[in-house]
Amino acid sequence: MNLPPLFVLAPETGFFVLRSNDAHSAPHRQWGTAILFGLEGPVTVLHAAGSTQGRIVVVPGDVPHVTRSRGPLASVLLDADVHRATLQALQGRPPFTVESSIVLSRVSALVEPGHPDVERGISRAVEGLFPTGSAPLGDGRIARLLGMLGGDEALPLPVLAARLKLSAGHVSTLFHSKVGIPLRRWLLWRRLVRSMPLLRVGSLAQTAALAGFADQAHLTRTCVRFAGYTPGHLAQALCPGA
Structure with missing residues (x-):
């Protein structure tokens, strides 16, 4: 095949x-x-x-x-x-x-x-192989934090911490322990997910800018880090006729 x-x-x-x-x-x-x-x-x-x-x-x-x-x-x-x-x-x-x-x-x-x-x-x-779907985070503060982040651009960590009435260091530690990865890595992952529907062969610099990456190289490093492939590889699979 x-x-x-x-x-x-x-x-x-x-x-x-x-x-x-x-x-x-x-x-x-x-x-x-x-x-x-x-x-x-x-x-x-x-x-x-x-x-x-x-x-x-x-x-x-x-x-x-x-x-x-x-x-x-x-x-x-x-x-x-x-x-x-x-x-x-x-x-x-x-x-x-x-x-x-x-x-x-x-x-x-x-x-x-x-x-x-x-x-x-x-x-x-x-879905028959193992459980799928949501599960509790075990801490309402993290749920509030995720709501504040909103899946888009992150507020500065000191602002987030102040709203939760915690120190910035405490927020970072709490996020890592309850979510499972450091906050910075999580933000990069969400940014990569936002970029995926925008991937087009020949337009990766524009995709990087629209998704909030510093430049195309930053998008490429993040994509390889999480997915194992370059954004160009994924773009060809997303739009195979391009």
Whole structure:
């Protein structure tokens, strides 16, 4: 099978689907749970504990790894901010394999060209593997903080801290302990998510500016850091005819 690349975005429901004919990612650590489907053969994930190989490999959130596949691959990412239940259920685990020929067959069919509802089909296919959806943060102050951030531009940390009646250092520590990553990394991840629908081949500098990155190089570094691929690679998959 040699199909054009495909990148399906559904940020509001927390699903991102990338299909490619092979994979050779840079080292990265995504903010969310990645489920890697080897469509015609195994996929290999290299990580600190060694390597994991199988037709379905699950990489829990924020685990540094490299993805390798010599054949077509479908990568499904469950955004940790939407699917916190998945993040919490798999927290502390290294990458692992799942044996489910039914799920593999479903996903293989869903990423075929022209499927009318990839995002909904993928969500139904994976929700039986482990918990999905929201989960409590365990601290109302962090919920207030996320509401203040609003998913767009962040207010200065001293302003946020003052509104919460905490010190800036306390806010940073509390955020890291309850959310799971440092506040600065989280802000970069949200900025990257905002940039994804804007990705276009030949217009990455404009995308970077619209999403709030300092420049195209900043966008590229952030994309590789979280996704393992350059924004140009994702842009080609998002608009394969460009």
